[in-house]
Amino acid sequence: MSPTNISPSRGRPRRFDPDQAVETAQQLFHTYGYDAVSVADVTGALGINPPSFYAAFGNKAGLYLRVLDRYAKTGAIDLAGILRADRPVAQCLIAVLEEAARRYAANNGAVGCLVLEGTHSTDAGARSVCCATHAAAEDVIRRYIAERHPEEAGRLTDFVSATMSGMSDKARNGQDLDRLLATARLAGLAIDQALPAQALC
Amino acid sequence: MSPTNISPSRGRPRRFDPDQAVETAQQLFHTYGYDAVSVADVTGALGINPPSFYAAFGNKAGLYLRVLDRYAKTGAIDLAGILRADRPVAQCLIAVLEEAARRYAANNGAVGCLVLEGTHSTDAGARSVCCATHAAAEDVIRRYIAERHPEEAGRLTDFVSATMSGMSDKARNGQDLDRLLATARLAGLAIDQALPAQALC
DNA sequence: TCGCTTATGTAGGGCATACTACATAAATCT
DNA sequence: AGATTTATGTAGTATGCCCTACATAAGCGA
Numbered sequence: 449m450s451p452t453n454i455s456p457s458r459g460r461p462r463r464f465d466p467d468q469a470v471e472t473a474q475q476l477f478h479t480y481g482y483d484a485v486s487v488a489d490v491t492g493a494l495g496i497n498p499p500s501f502y503a504a505f506g507n508k509a510g511l512y513l514r515v516l517d518r519y520a521k522t523g524a525i526d527l528a529g530i531l532r533a534d535r536p537v538a539q540c541l542i543a544v545l546e547e548a549a550r551r552y553a554a555n556n557g558a559v560g561c562l563v564l565e566g567t568h569s570t571d572a573g574a575r576s577v578c579c580a581t582h583a584a585a586e587d588v589i590r591r592y593i594a595e596r597h598p599e600e601a602g603r604l605t606d607f608v609s610a611t612m613s614g615m616s617d618k619a620r621n622g623q624d625l626d627r628l629l630a631t632a633r634l635a636g637l638a639i640d641q642a643l644p645a646q647a648l649c
Numbered sequence: 650m651s652p653t654n655i656s657p658s659r660g661r662p663r664r665f666d667p668d669q670a671v672e673t674a675q676q677l678f679h680t681y682g683y684d685a686v687s688v689a690d691v692t693g694a695l696g697i698n699p700p701s702f703y704a705a706f707g708n709k710a711g712l713y714l715r716v717l718d719r720y721a722k723t724g725a726i727d728l729a730g731i732l733r734a735d736r737p738v739a740q741c742l743i744a745v746l747e748e749a750a751r752r753y754a755a756n757n758g759a760v761g762c763l764v765l766e767g768t769h770s771t772d773a774g775a776r777s778v779c780c781a782t783h784a785a786a787e788d789v790i791r792r793y794i795a796e797r798h799p800e801e802a803g804r805l806t807d808f809v810s811a812t813m814s815g816m817s818d819k820a821r822n823g824q825d826l827d828r829l830l831a832t833a834r835l836a837g838l839a840i841d842q843a844l845p846a847q848a849l850c
Numbered sequence: 851t852c853g854c855t856t857a858t859g860t861a862g863g864g865c866a867t868a869c870t871a872c873a874t875a876a877a878t879c880t
Numbered sequence: 881a882g883a884t885t886t887a888t889g890t891a892g893t894a895t896g897c898c899c900t901a902c903a904t905a906a907g908c909g910a
Contacts, residue, residue: 459856460906483684484771487898497859502899504857567822568769570685579822603831606819610832613818614811621768621780623807630804631811638839660886661876688868698889703869705887 466504466514469494474515474523478558482512482569509573512566516581519562525551527585531592538643541608542636544589548612549628552619560616582609597643604642611635667705667715670695675716675724679759683713683770710774713767717782720763726752728786732793739844742809743837745790749813750829753820761817783810798844805843812836 472493476485487508491501505511525547531540552560563585566578586609594601615628673694677686688709692702706712726748732741753761764786767779787810795802816829 458908459854460858462857481769481771486896488896498899499860499901500858508898564818565769567818568682568766570682570771603828603835606824606828607832607835610815610819611811612815614813614815617765617768617814617818618807618811627804627807631808634804634808634839634843635836636839637842638835638837641838641842642835658886659878660884661888663887687866689866699869700871700890701888709868 462500462504464494464496464500469496469504470511470514470518473511474518474562475556475558477512477515478519478523478560478562478565479556482566482571482574509571512574513577516563516566516577520581523551523558523562524585527588527592531589533595536643537593537596538636538639541589541593541604541639541643542632545608545611545615545632545635546629548615549625549632552616553625553628554619560620561612564613564616565620600642604639607635607638607642663701663705665695665697665701670697670705671712671715671719674712675719675763676757676759678713678716679720679724679761679763679766680757683767683772683775710772713775714778717764717767717778721782724752724759724763725786728789728793732790734796737844738794738797739837739840742790742794742805742840742844743833746809746812746816746833746836747830749816750826750833753817754826754829755820761821762813765814765817766821801843805840808836808839808843 469490473485473490476489476493480489487498487501490508490511491498494501501511505514525544527544530543530547548561563578563581566574567582569575569578586605589608590601590605593604597604611631615631618631619628670691674686674691677690677694681690688699688702691712692699695702702712706715726745728745731744731748749762764779764782767775768783770776770779787806790809791802791806794805798805812832816832819832820829
């Protein structure tokens with residue numbers, strides 16, 4: 449039934465912590481991209497041998513799923529928290545863009561958005577899971593806008609998403625926080641104009 | 650001195666046309682990306698064997714340079730033609746974005762911007778030449794803006810460039826011309842607001 | 851202590867990649 | 881015609897990749 453540990457400690461104990469391994473792998477994938485990080489890179493960084501890696505994660509794609517899961521909890525933007533029903537839609541969308549700018553700015557070399565970067569991978573599996581993750585995030589934005597501005601939801605979601613992709617790209621090309629924030633705020637001018645100050649709520 | 654043909658026809662003639670091979674390779678690279686296209690893919694599409702390929706282009710990177718050269722002449726946006734001194738800066742920048750939307754929309758599967766896509770390559774050589782090409786294009790835009798709006802040149806160039814990156818990304822994820830154009834025009838609202846209608850010229 | 855279970859280390863398989871050595875074919879120049 | 885030049889076709893090299901077979905080590909339960 450359950451393929452993972454049923455009894456917490458039977459057999460020879462692991463010499464490494466899988467959760468910390470996921471953290472290390474996240475740093476590697478985020479910094480260099482899925483394609484550029486080989487299994488040998490990961491095992492080398494962890495100081496383990498390939499069989500230990502495959503016993504713990506199945507394969508490279510399995511590790512990547514764990515990394516994406518961790519990213520959703522620790523590195524990604526909390527859309528549900530920012531897109532508030534008690535504030536103007538435009539203001540919240542701009543807050544998303546500004547938060548993206550902050551997250552995408554350099555963090556120990558792990559720059560840009562891990563998911564958007566994974567969207568460009570050559571590996572079909574990595575690409576599709578990232579595209580699905582990204583599409584889900586877009587849906588959250590789209591539904592949020594649609595509740596109060598149904599006719600604008602489509603194009604505004606496209607615009608916000610494109611701006612985030614662009615910012616992730618620019619972050620990876622070396623733009624610092626200030627420049628990313630400036631782009632977010634310029635995009636905000638368009639959002640403000642497309643969603644003219646409605647009565648609150 | 651000149652490593653290429655000095656006398657137009659000596660020795661055994663080629664069984665393929667290098668220029669047409671570059672065109673075929675451009676289609677492949679644009680559709681699938683530099684990393685995903687192997688030399689075997691190219692030689693297979695051309696119906697030639699590896700030695701013919703290497704004799705003509707040196708290596709994969711050499712072919713890519715030829716492709717980028719051809720792209721600059723046939724597929725890229727004619728910035729110099731669109732950024733006119735006799736029209737409002739904002740209007741010309743918006744025209745660039747709209748033209749990008751048109752170019753990035755599906756063309757036989759070759760969607761998005763070849764150069765921006767190459768920016769994401771795993772290969773350091775391909776990546777750096779694409780980054781350099783892209784930086785040159787950004788400089789054209791920046792200098793154009795700076796002539797009439799020096800203080801806005803930096804952030805507006807960043808914004809236009811980020812928007813183009815985002816549109817290229819979205820095009821590769823399946824957005825059609827209408828959605829890309831809508832994003833371009835929303836970005837245009839921001840540009841219009843950042844460059845309030847100056848007197849012409 | 852003995853079996854059972856789980857993880858490890860060594861070593862390597864299978865595959866795709868970019869690229870090439872070498873003999874041969876097909877053209878021109880003298 | 882013979883020499884020279886250039887491209888081709890066959891076959892293969894070297895490298896890096898993901899992943900695994902197998903014997904061994906290290907813990908627990910009886």
